[in-house]
Amino acid sequence: MKLSFTKYFATLFILLIWSTSLFAQNLIENNCETVTTKDNIEHLKSLRLEMKPYEQDFYNKQYAKSSKSGKTINKIPVKIHIIRNSNGSNGLDQYQLEDAIENLNSIYANANMQFYVFEEINYIDETNSYDHFIKGDEKNLLETNYAAGIINIYFTNYIENASEQSICGYGINQDNKKLILMKNNCATNNSSLAHEMGHIFSLVHTHGPSSSTLTTELVDGSNCDTDGDGICDTPADPRLSTKNTNSNCEYIGGLTDANGDLFSPDTENIMSYSRKACRSYFSTQQLARMYAFFQADINGFIQSDNNIELNEDYSVIEHDLKTISIYPNPVIGHKIQLKDAQGFSSLTFKIMNLQGQTLYGGTISNSQISIENLSSGSYILVLTNADSRIIKRFIK
Incomplete structure (x- = not known):
């Protein structure tokens, strides 16, 4: 009897260890669940000849000696979907979204790309999708929560793969659809969103x-x-x-x-x-490939006439205006103070929100810009003169 009792507890102990190990494995967070399909590879191959001159163009701009050469910044719209509880609570907040987009733009600036939020944020109030989103569930979302012709990004609280493992996210670029599913706390870790966006622009692990x-x-x-x-x-x-x-x-x-x-x-x-x-x-060749893929497949990223207005190209010439800075930032009071702006004639400004909408603009006087009518938050300042244009982000 004593032996059987001992065996019982030994077996129970082994089962406990095994179940704990299994549970721990299920808590492991994988990096990415994006699958590079044969269709993705074939599509990239079909564009290779068309991409070659764009890659060379990227290298020419990258290594150009002349300060007058400038860089063309490609503005790319993204539709944001934030999944919340059914009662509208929780979900990625505005500041987290702004940080995520700002970090994304700081990384992709080297690829001459700038992302902006297209139209209003779409909130999806669905507790099941917020608490336990399973890879593949995006098929249900796309029926009523998808903006055609541009990149769609969905943020939710928890994502799980088919093996019941927590994952940071994944991207899909197929069937004329480009979308990213992203776990909220991975959206702000400064690399996962940029990683998934890399897949959208043809990069492989x-x-x-x-x-x-x-x-x-x-x-x-x-x-x-x-x-x-x-x-x-x-x-x-x-x-x-x-x-x-x-x-x-x-x-x-x-x-x-x-x-x-x-x-x-x-x-x-x-x-x-x-x-x-x-x-x-990203490496230089990765940047060149993304730039070229975008140029060669541009209709897959910007198809709607509604987002052409903010997609106009502009040159950022990296001399002169680059010396101007906003000080202090965050701004104190109701005026932006521009440091080292004296001496620039015909200097104009435009202030935009992070959705890419122009709020107002004008001519700069005494190195100051009034922001008295702006509410607290993050904004984009575009400075322009006859020779160049530069972008600054500021917080009021």
Whole structure:
């Protein structure tokens, strides 16, 4: 009897350990559930010849010596959907959204892209979708909550994959639809939203299309244009993770490629599975590809006449006006003080909200701009003279 009793508790203990381990696995948060499909790859291949001159154009602008060359900023509309409880409570708040868009724009500025919120935010009050969104549920959302012809981003509290694991988000670019599902606390971690947007603009994970097998890209780079992510200034990646990347953003894995060479991946690349806090930039060739993909497939991003107004190109010439700054920022009082603005003739301004709507504008006098009629919040200031234009963000 004593032996059976002991066996009973031993079995119970093993089951407890097993169930705890299973529960812990279910709490593991995966980086991304975006799948690069064969259709995605074929679509990219179909555009390659058309993209080549755009990539070269990007490089020419990137490395141009002349200060008069300027950079064309492509304004890209995004439709925002915020999922909340059925009673309208919770959900991503305005400040979190502003921070997410601001961070996205700071990263994509190097690709000559700027995202703006198209029209009003669409709130979806559905508790089940807020508390427990399962990958695949977006099909139900698209029936009544989708703006055709532009990128749609959905923010919710919790997203789970088919294996019941918590995930940060995923992107879909197929069937003439471009959308991102993003977990709220991942939207503000400074890399996940930019990662998913990279997929929308044709980028593949640095470890390649498959997240379950070791990349065939070689460390020596000899097949970099055909294997892995197909980009040659991103080193071969054996699939980075929190297990093989330490808190100092150093790769500590020991895997080797087919030639026996030790992998040395870039732990700071946004399209990797590295620690989210480590990811901070796109490589030059990644930037060129996104820029070229947008130019070659522009009708897939801007199809509606309703969003043409804010999509006009403008040049940001990186001399002269770049010396102007807003001080202090956040602004104190009811006037913007422009530092180092003296000496610029015919300097005009335009103030916009983060949705891209122009609120008012005029000519600058005494290096000051009145904002007396603006409510508290974040805004965009556009400064222009005969030679150049520059954008500043300020907070009142």
